[in-house]
Amino acid sequence: MKKFLAVLALFTVVGVAWAVAGKYTNSMGALVVNSGEAIVTHLQPATLQNAESVSAVNTAVTKSIAAAVGQSVQLYAVSARCSAGTAGLTIKDGVAGTTVWTTGAAASTNLTFYTPLSSTAGNGMDVTLAACGTSNTGTLDVQASQF
DSSP: OHHHHHHHHHHHHHHHHHHHTTTTBOTTSOEEOTTSOEEOOOOOOSEEOOEEEEOOTTOOEEEEEOOOTTOOEEEEEEEEEESSSOBOEEEEETTTTEEEEEOOOBSEEEEEEEEEEEOOTTOOEEEEEOOOOTTOOEEEEEEEEEO
16 A cells, blocks of 8 residues: 555656646646646746836836737736826737727736636737826736747
8 A cells, every 4th residue: 555655646746747847738838637627827838928118107008919920919917006196907909909808997906817818819919007197107017928
């Protein structure tokens, strides 16, 4: 029995190591277990589009991710904040495209998409923090990949 448990423990550790190394994952980076269920991971594949941008005073700040043929943008997380005042956040499918997500005005917003918010294949994505008000700046952090 002790040998069985030792082998099982070793197999479990080796199985996790293989998953981390890229085996047993699907194209989205999710770990696939024997039963067909998936465990969400936060591996960020392909071309990284991570950025932090700060606006000028009383100006909106936008992270535009240009379109690439046959690829879509996968948005994992957004953090937006105002030095003072409040502003809303808008996410568009395509640069200057269709609005797919908005928030109300707030001093700060933190969004994590456990299933990434995706643009249509061949479209880019715009993430915009509206102007925070007179004498205020806005900071926008975007975590995204393109593939």
